[in-house]
Amino acid sequence: MSSLFVRTLREDPVDAEVPSHRLLVRAGYIRRAAPGIYTWLPLGLRVFRKVEAIVREEMDAMGAQELQFPALLPREPYEATNRWTEYGPNIFRLQDRKGGDYLLGPTHEEMFTLVVKDLYSSYKDLPVWLYQIQTKYRDEARPRAGLMRGREFVMKDSYSFDVTDAGLDASYAAHRAAYVRTFDRLGFDYVVVRATSGAMGGSRSEEFLASSEVGEDTYVRCTTCDYAANVEAVQVPAPAPVAHDDVPAAHAEKTPDTPTIATLVDHLNEAYPREDRPWHAGDTLKNVLVVLKHADGTREPLAIGLPGDREVDQKRLEGMLEPTEVEPMDEAEFARHPALVKGYIGPGALGSEQASGIRYLLDPRVGEGTRWVTGADTPGSHVIDLVAGRDFTGDGTIEAAQVRDGDACPQCATEGRDGVLETARGIEMGHIFQLGRKYAEALDLKVLDENGKLVTVTMGSYGIGVSRAVPVIAEDNHDELGLVWPREVAPADVHLVATGKDSAVFEAAATLADALAAEGVEVIYDDRPKVSPGVKFKDAELIGVPTIVTVGRGLVDGNVEVKDRRSGVRTEVPVGEAVAHLVGVVRG
Amino acid sequence: MSSLFVRTLREDPVDAEVPSHRLLVRAGYIRRAAPGIYTWLPLGLRVFRKVEAIVREEMDAMGAQELQFPALLPREPYEATNRWTEYGPNIFRLQDRKGGDYLLGPTHEEMFTLVVKDLYSSYKDLPVWLYQIQTKYRDEARPRAGLMRGREFVMKDSYSFDVTDAGLDASYAAHRAAYVRTFDRLGFDYVVVRATSGAMGGSRSEEFLASSEVGEDTYVRCTTCDYAANVEAVQVPAPAPVAHDDVPAAHAEKTPDTPTIATLVDHLNEAYPREDRPWHAGDTLKNVLVVLKHADGTREPLAIGLPGDREVDQKRLEGMLEPTEVEPMDEAEFARHPALVKGYIGPGALGSEQASGIRYLLDPRVGEGTRWVTGADTPGSHVIDLVAGRDFTGDGTIEAAQVRDGDACPQCATEGRDGVLETARGIEMGHIFQLGRKYAEALDLKVLDENGKLVTVTMGSYGIGVSRAVPVIAEDNHDELGLVWPREVAPADVHLVATGKDSAVFEAAATLADALAAEGVEVIYDDRPKVSPGVKFKDAELIGVPTIVTVGRGLVDGNVEVKDRRSGVRTEVPVGEAVAHLVGVVRG
Known part of the structure; x- marks a missing residue:
């Protein structure tokens, strides 16, 4: 430790958000060189x-x-697969002195x-x-x-x-x-x-x-x-078609000042109360408009219809459409589709792509026969008793709605069980x-x-x-004192601490360190003469080598202390048996 | 060999200039990915x-x-040491998505x-x-x-x-x-x-x-x-000052049509013959003009005076001036210094920097008291009996003249010996x-x-x-057949070739390969069933593993052949002793 290129820090680095980052910096494993770019110090390496x-x-x-x-690659092969373009700003591009294009x-x-x-x-x-x-x-x-x-x-x-x-x-x-x-x-x-x-x-x-x-x-x-x-x-289980023979014909109703789902639900419960259960957001069909930015530079509007109690999950949406980028539809694009009435958009305006010029994809829950309240394409007006398949159809389905705790498990659904997701x-x-x-x-x-x-x-x-x-x-192997490495990846097998000022202690510790090294055991030996035992132990816990051996006061009785970093269990071992004991511990 | 990711080539790659490059490509060690950028195939790796x-x-x-x-580094530290600029076009620079400057x-x-x-x-x-x-x-x-x-x-x-x-x-x-x-x-x-x-x-x-x-x-x-x-x-040994009391005063002479050193020497031998020895190029003082491009963008003219029988060595010159770049003086720059008469430039025009505005550095051989013929700063005219130190001085010395076989050894010169360089x-x-x-x-x-x-x-x-x-x-370990790796860096210890169609041969070879592997010997086993012995041997020589073992015809007599790739020496070894024999060979 007196010559190992390491310095432990007592304070957390200001830019570290997660325990592993804090501890790897504090224990001297890594240092930041630039945003998202790190140096491995010897322990980390x-x-x-x-x-x-x-x-x-x-x-x-x-x-x-x-x-x-x-790592430095020419553009051409990535051009052939279109990934030079598809990766967008996510890759580092550069030119050589002759102007040739490369990527990392x-x-x-x-x-x-x-x-x-x-x-x-x-x-x-x-x-x-x-x-x-x-x-x-x-x-x-x-x-x-x-x-x-x-x-x-x-x-x-x-x-x-x-x-x-x-x-x-x-x-x-x-x-x-x-x-x-x-x-x-x-x-x-x-x-x-x-x-x-x-x-x-x-x-x-x-x-x-x-x-x-x-x-x-x-x-x-x-x-x-x-x-x-x-x-x-x-993949949300597609519901079986629902019978809808008893559903009245769709009817548009005045729903003044209901541009949001919450205001709509309140209005429905007041103006059109249901006997069996109150209206809720899941009864409404929400239509979300986005714009796809294709790799060739063209833009395409897309409508997504999903139950009103769910948001569009941006990652799921992007995952479905990758490598195409997605962004919310802006005012200018809305203006190009005058049939779309913000807050009151309905399948009437969307219909099929052929009719509206906008592709309309539905959440699988909006299955054949399901019954919805949705916009009537007129300000302050909604359609009630709109039945999917009877009154409207989309251009296909899309898996873009958020997934929630308690949703049905697709595998269980297929196999006739009722499992739910968490x-x-x-x-x-x-x-x-x-x-x-x-x-x-x-x-x-x-x-x-x-x-x-x-x-x-x-x-x-x-x-x-x-x-x-x-x-x-x-992240998975630390406690409040520091890192707790699994043995197979630990930076050393044994962290050997010599405490006090007695030269006999340091001699015994150095002898033990050498003997362990001769057995192929990797040792970090804390030989620092003027550092207090408290600081040495803190450093040992922070660095997190699986076995911490202390040569100190016990030496007068002929013992060293062997501590398991993970369990904290301490064992007194006669100094003469220490090598054999530790080889046994290290080799499992 | 039937599954190893390698293909040997019979033909040299067209872009390979040196034997190591040819052989590493032909033997399947590397492949070119882009100019100066290579892939390690398994053998090469x-x-x-x-x-x-x-x-x-x-x-x-x-x-x-x-x-x-x-490897991807922020600009700032390299800015602090000025190397961001000094490296010029020799480093790869790039920007991240936020416009931050980086280098590789x-x-x-x-x-x-x-x-x-x-x-x-x-x-x-x-x-x-x-x-x-x-x-x-x-x-x-x-x-x-x-x-x-x-x-x-x-x-x-x-x-x-x-x-x-x-x-x-x-x-x-x-x-x-x-x-x-x-x-x-x-x-x-x-x-x-x-x-x-x-x-x-x-x-x-x-x-x-x-x-x-x-x-x-x-x-x-x-x-x-x-x-x-x-x-x-x-470092050219600086000559001891030469006595020049008997050298006449410098005198300009008409030397019509002598813009080159060869024409000048011919003219001197004709018009001013010397008794002791003919004039030669080494008697003339050549003045070479260059322009320094400093890192801050400024340009500075520089004159170099050296014996006319030596060229300026561009690498030595650049080495002396690094990181400043050097280029020949162009016509525009010459025009800015009307005193410089091309082909007839002399110390009269250069003098010291103070006088001419041009720094003038001399080869160490142009020492105190040495006697020269050089330009008289007038077309068709040269100065004879010009003595360094007496008639002109420069602004210092520079080591830019080419070094030649037979030049005096600087160390010997210091120690009083006559050693020469090669x-x-x-x-x-x-x-x-x-x-x-x-x-x-x-x-x-x-x-x-x-x-x-x-x-x-x-x-x-x-x-x-x-x-x-x-x-x-x-480069240092190959012959006309292929690579000849030193054992410590060879891709394997033994190249085992099974020849013929006899399944007993392939069984014995596979057994031997396994037995060697169990001893920690690294084996490339050529198990290809339909490849001729000739092709297998050619591949083995080309790949260049130090020991080539053949299991083939000799097996009926209970022998395998062990060949040393470097010496070509072949030894018949009883199959039962092959493992022990080869372990001995491999471990030296």
């Missing part, structure tokens, strides 16, 4: 390398082969596709699984929580190449199993959830989320079955995708099949946030 | 990782501590200085030696020879921080020793030469050059003593600098000394080209 080694071991064990692409790679589908195209030409070469562990770049709008959402970070990304869909399924399954082994070793709680594939294209996709209060991702899990999904991936928060640590043939088609990756015919290869893409794992492990 | 491990081991062994800075780090003096300033405050904390192994970026004007001069590359850079100059000397010596150990292990011929410190600032500096015909750096070595220096660092070519693999206090001053890195006084820290900077080492090793 040791943890990072151990995480990296675990990820690499599991990738090698599954038979994936490691290679490494540059956010992910490498294109490069992997091209290298397989370069080297391979036959079905006999496949499947092949390739990976790299590499520094990647994304110009995040809101870098956050230290290393958790950074702009320079390390990812393991791997890619599978198969001829057949069944092959892709097998490659996907192999990666999924390797990910389970990897995350089991890394030492934090996680959940595997269904996910959307977003800008990556493709079909099947799952996320490995670290369960965490401070996570940015919301996911849902069923309280009854094993269903779990990112909110973006939740929401929780997590941090995306891994993501596996069945990409399919999107990239292979864009970059013309074909191989000869058994019959000598050229076929397009099908791909999977699989990522792990390697640098992100460090704060995620810290 | 294995070699790279072994090189990296050797560098890391030696840095750790010397007591340096590893950390890691980002070419070297990290600033960041290391700032982190030490952040963590340390006392002389007791020093010395400290910090390093990183990291991807770096330079926008080279002429990327070359594959990985040898790339735009994205991996360097180990370390930095020492000391309070005293003696401390810096010790830190420098420790690094020098670690570098010798590192390069001894890497397996190529190298030489340590004196160097200039260039844009880095600072004083003492040495380069570790790999001896190579294809190297870009020219260095000189003495044929007598141990002197060796980068040509940029050669030139050779090399590749810069390491560079160690005594930076001194330049960066610490610019970034205000001070610590308290023993007396409680703030003192500025003195620094050293030490680099190794880690990715460059791979082609450099290949």
Whole structure:
């Protein structure tokens, strides 16, 4: 500790929002170099390398082969797949001295596709699984929580190449199993959830989320079955058609001064009270207007119809429409559609796209036969007893409504159970995708099949946030005193503290440190002569090595103290048995 | 080999200029992603990782501590040291989505200085030696020879921080020793030469050059003593003052149509023949005009006077003036100095800067008392018997003349010997600098000394080209058949070839491969069933693993063949003894 390049801080850094960030800075693991860009100090780098080694071991064990692409990449391959444009402001772009366009790679589908195209030409070469562990770049709008959402970070990304869909399924399954082994070793709680594939294209996709209060991702899990999904991936069970023979014809009614759902519901309960139950927001059909900004620069209006008791979930909406950007419809656009009466928009004005020029997508809950109150396309007027399918139809469905605790579980619904969802928060640590043939088609990756015919290869893409794992492990492994590393990723095995001023203590501690090192045990030895025992213990707890050994007062009785950082349990061990004891502790 | 992600090529890639580049591409170690930007395929990455491990081991062994800075760096620290500007077009610059300026780090003096300033405050904390192994970026004007001069590359850079100059000397010596150990292990011929410190600032500096015909750096070595220096660092021995009492007064003579030195020498030998020896180019004083482009945008004319038998060496000139850029003086600038008569420029027009407005620097050979023929500042006229010190003086000396085989060795000259220099070519693999206090001053890195006084820290900077080492090793370790890796960096220990169609052969080979792997021997097993023995052997020679084992025809007699890739020596080994034999070979 007298020479280790570390300084612990007693105070929390002002810009740290989450415990892991505070502790990693305070304990001297990382330092901020720029927004979302961090430096690994020696202790942090040791943890990072151990995480990296675990990820690499599991990738090698599954038979994936490691290679490494540059981070500085030419524009052309990303142009071919349209991602140069689609990524928008989220990637770093630059020019070289000759004016050539480059980007800092956010992910490498294109490069992997091209290298397989370069080297391979036959079905006999496949499947092949390739990976790299590499520094990647994304110009995040809101870098956050230290290393958790950074702009320079390390990812393991791997890619599978198969001829057949069944092959892709097998490659996907192999990666999924390797990910389970990897995350089991890394030492934090996680959940595997269904996910959307977003800008990556493709079909099947799952996320490995670290369960965490401070996570940015919301996911849902069923309280009854094993269903779990990112909110973006939740598919609301389509209700069975509702009989509507006894529903009166739709009728427009004066509803003065009811531009909001709350005022409308109040008015309905006053002017048109129902016998069975009062009107509530869920009886109303809300029509939300947005504008899609397509990658080619064109803009398209879009209407979303959903129950009035739910908001549009921006992330779900964006997830459905990716890579197209979405923004609220502005006044100028509204003015272009005079049939739209703000606060009183109804299917009359929207109808189908053919009629209105606006695509109209409905929440799955607005199913055949369901009955709604909605705008009558006239100020101060609403339509009552409007029946979906009878009185209006949209141009399709969209999963954009917020998901709430207590919503029906889609899997239970399919299987005839009544399970409900609860929401929780997590941090995306891994993501596996069945990409399919999107990239292979864009970059013309074909191989000869058994019959000598050229076929397009099908791909999977699989990522792990390697640098992100460090704060995620810290988030799940700390207490009020500091970090509490799982042994497999700890920066050292033993934190050895010598206390007092007795030179015999320091000699015994140095001897013990050397003996442990000779056994391959990694030791941080606090040899600082003028630092008080209190400060040394505080530093040891903060740094969070799993085993803290104190050589101090007990030495006169021939003992050292061994403390388990996690449980706090202390054991007196005779100094002569200390090495054997500690080797046993360290090796488990 | 049937599943390894590699394809060997029979043809040389068209863009490869040097053997290492040709072979690394042909043997499937690397692929080009963009000019000067390469992908490591699995075999290449294995070699790279072994090189990296050797560098890391030696840095750790010397007591340096590893950390890691980002590659994407904010402008500010580089602004403080003026390098944001000084690097000119040689660095990649970019802006983030908010318009903030960033660069891709070419070297990290600033960041290391700032982190030490952040963590340390006392002389007791020093010395400290910090390093990183990291991807770096330079926008080279002429990327070359594959990985040898790339735009994205991996360097180990370390930095020492000391309070005293003696401390810096010790830190420098420790690094020098670690570098010798590192390069001894890497397996190529190298030489340590004196160097200039260039844009880095600072004083003492040495380069570790790999001896190579294809190297870009020219260095000189003495044929007598141990002197060796980068040509940029050669200091021409200043001659002792020459007596000139018997030299007649300088006299201008008509020399019509002698704008070049060759025409002048011919004219002199015809019109003014000398008795002792004919006139030659070395008797003339050539005055070369250039323009300096300073970092602040200003331009300054500069005249260089040197013997007419030598050219100005652009690299030496640039090395002397770094970071200022130099270009030839153009017509417009000449027009601004009407006293300069092209082809007949003499010290009359130049004199001292005060008189002419042009700084005039002389080659050290133009010493006190030396006698010259030079321009008389009039067309068709030269001055003869012009004596330096008597008839003209410059504004100082400059080391810009080319260095030639046979030049006097500066060290021998000092020590009274007659050693001469010879030139050779090399590749810069390491560079160690005594930076001194330049960066610490610019970034205000001070610590308290023993007396409680703030003192500025003195620094050293030490680099190794880690990715460059791979082609450099290949350059020094190949033959007409392919690569011949030194064992410590080879992608595998044994290349095992199974030949023929006999399933017993493939079974025996697979068993041997497994048995070797169980012993920790790294094996590439060529299990390809339909590939001819000839192709397999060609691939094995090309890939260049140190030991090639063939299981084939000899198996009926119970033997396998063990071939040393470097010497070509073949040994028949009984199959039952093969594992023990090969473990012995591999472990040396």
